[in-house]
Amino acid sequence: MIREVALRLARQRVYTHLLVGARFARPEDVVAWFGASQSQEYGPAKWSLGQRAEGVTDADVEKLLADGAILRTHVLRPTWHFVLPADIRWMLELTGPRVLAQTASYYRRLGLDEATLEKSNTTIERALRGGNHLTRKELKTVLEKSGIDVEGYRVQFIVMNAELRGLICSGPRRGKQHTYALLEERAPNARVLDSEQALAELTLRFFTSHGPATLKDFGWWSSLKLTDAKRGLEMVGSQLTxxxxxxxxxxxxxxYGPGIPLTEHRSPAGLRRVRRCLQGQPARHRCVRDRPSP
Known part of the structure; x- marks a missing residue:
């Protein structure tokens, strides 16, 4: 019984993860489907988008990132994700404070107090204003010239703080080097949602693209408190099974409803036995967190 249930849930997840069945026409549509797609391993993360879109090359995805049609930033959890310009602002406002709270102990150990972070953000903003795109090494130099200690891991956490606060995000790559840009310049038309709208939107995106999933799955993925995750589920529960x-x-x-024949959910190609290579990211192959005993 348990094995049959596990196999059915796995098959449903393979479908909602877009590993079988119909694909999207554009990588942007893939990102929109997931809400945010984990991307700390940049090359495999680009390939993951291409795997879920028709006829897409690495150069196609790279151009979308260079043009700002897809952005890369720290959001949801303390790691990079691909996210659309339309979604980046409200998603950061909803989850950024929670991620900052979860990582507060690291900032304390590094001696990064609020005054230092505010000074760093002001320095970064001035350096990037007017369409400037700088690498992390270049930002480190700018911060040093402002009298900010950036030794060790301090610069990484200073930059991540600026991302989580919605100040900066990815700019176009310069050769193989990633650059940073001001978020308001890369995503001037980002949607603004109030906290309730944002919570409902994120909840629906998750269970649509990651279901079948549990409440704890959503809490882990979003970094939200379980009380907030539950409230989001209550908001959109009528749209879910x-x-x-x-x-x-x-x-x-x-x-979508249980018990519907798989042929109604998948194309014939998706019904064959397939082997898919997955990028090495926990969000792509994480199991249901609440598992009943056999």
Whole structure:
């Protein structure tokens, strides 16, 4: 029984992860589907988008990133994600404070207090204003000239703080070097949502693209407190299907009804046995966190 349920949930997830069945026409549509796509391993992360879109090359994805049609920043968790310009602002406002709270101990150990971070952000903003795009090494030099200690891991956390606060995001690559740009210049038309709208939007995106999934899955993925994750689920629950497994020992939600033949969800190509290479990111192959005992 448990094995049959596990296989069914896995097959449904393979479909919602876009590993079988129809693909999107554009990499931007893939990012929109997931809400945010983990991308700390830059090359494999680009390939992951191309795997889920029709006829896309590495050069195509790279151009979208260079042009700012897809952005890369720290959001959801303390790691990089691809995100659309339209979504970056509200997503950071919703989850950024939570990620900063989760990483506060690192900032304390590095001696990065609020005054230092404010001075750093002001320095970074001035350096990037007017369409300037600088590498982290160049930002380090700018910060040093302003009298800010950037030794060790301090510069990494200073830059991540600026990302999580919605000040900066990715600029176009310069050769093989990543650059940073002001978010307001790269995403001038970013959507603005209030906290309730943002929570509902993120919740629906997650369970649509990652379901069947549990409440704890969503909490881990979004970094939100479980109380907030539950509230988001209550907001959009009418748009999802809830399924209890083993008399409620495991509860999952997803965006289409159970019991529908797989042929109604997948193209014939997706029904064949397939082997797919996955990039080495936990969000892509994470199991359901609440598993009932056999």
């Amino acid at each position: 809830e399924e209890e497994i083993r008399r409620g020992l495991l509860v999952v939600w997803f965006a």
